[in-house]
Amino acid sequence: MEKYRSQKRLIRVAAAVIVNDEGQVLITRRPEGSHLGGLWEFPGGKIKDSETPQMALQREIKEELDVEVDVRQLLWREQFEYPEKRIDIFFYACRLKSAARQIKALEVDAFRWINPDQLDAFQFPPADEHFIARLKKGAFDLINGSGF
DSSP: OOOOOOOSOEEEEEEEEEBOTTSOEEEEEOOTTSTTTTOEEOSEEEOOTTOOHHHHHHHHHHHHHSOOEEEEEEEEEEEEEOSSOEEEEEEEEEEEOTTOOOOOOSSSSEEEEEOGGGGGGSOOOGGGHHHHHHHHTTOSOSSSSSOO
16 A cells, blocks of 8 residues: 655755854754744755755855855755645755854844754754754764764
């Protein structure tokens, strides 16, 4: 028997797990009035049809934060279903390029550098929950050995 597949539109999304030299991750707050506005997330956005997830991250981070990133390895991928749509989300390890350290909140309400153990203090979209649970448990070595 074939597994039921939702007829909701599928949106591909790329998220950057940007880590600084202290092992902190960068999170951004979604603008009020947008889908899931006011929630915190890892920066990124929709992948256009002509883009790879890595290309989308480079474009989105430049548009949202006016910085450039080196996109490294895929950490996690998951499909999640919201009432109105499905998303296929890719979480990539990223680093700021050395010449691009001055972050500006252009298309986000705010940004913060936080330690992974502080993630519970922020409300994230449901699609991020499984990845965050693994991140908090130390499933990804943010400084050593994981390509960061």
